[in-house]
């Protein structure tokens with residue numbers, strides 16, 4: 001069966017490559033702003049499903065899609081659209097613990113499996129200069145919450161509770177569980 005990663009995220013591609021799987025990348029064109037939700041977990045699951053569903057063109061494919069948001073108290077932080085927004089996000093996250101939620105959908109023919117994973121991330125107190133310097137690296141703009149734990153944003157992270165790869169955008173543990181959950185065997189290359 002052909003495996004398709006329905007994502008334009010270079011991190012998700014890298015993570016899936018880590019498993020040695022043979023797959024194609026086909027990002028979805030979903031307009032993420034139109035989706036209604038009550039809980040962040042509902043949002044990420046729904047978006048992952050809609051992305052996967054949009055890309056599926058053939059019953060013989062296995063489609064994998066995901067969506068990541070940062071949640072702090074009653075706010076949802078997606079990708080910052082401007083320097084100002086990135087600054088506000090990083091100020092919000094400074095010295096606190098927030099949640100990173102990633103919804104994952106696996107579709108194989110008519111079988112659909114959607115689930116999500118949460119990781120708690122604790123940031124150190126950030127100074128104005130640290131925030132400005134970090135924004136100047138350009139890193140925040142394609143990442144939920146305005147930081148990347150896998151790159152320079154790592155220096156802000158005091159600790160995490162849960163799966164690291166979930167913060168990067170795709171928990172490999174969860175994905176494998178979900179693939180097995182729908183009765184598929186994935187062979188990891190030796």
Ligand SMILES: Cc1cn([C@H]2C[C@H](O)[C@@H](COP(=O)(O)OP(=O)(O)OP(=O)(O)O)O2)c(=O)[nH]c1=O
Nearest residue numbers: 007008009067068143144147148149167168169
């Ligand atoms: C919090 C955090 C997020 N991210 C990234 C993962 C996701 O790529 C991105 C959240 O945006 P998403 O909308 O989940 O994904 P995307 O737009 O990059 O790609 P696609 O919709 O095509 O699948 O934030 C990191 O890389 N590191 C981090 O520490």
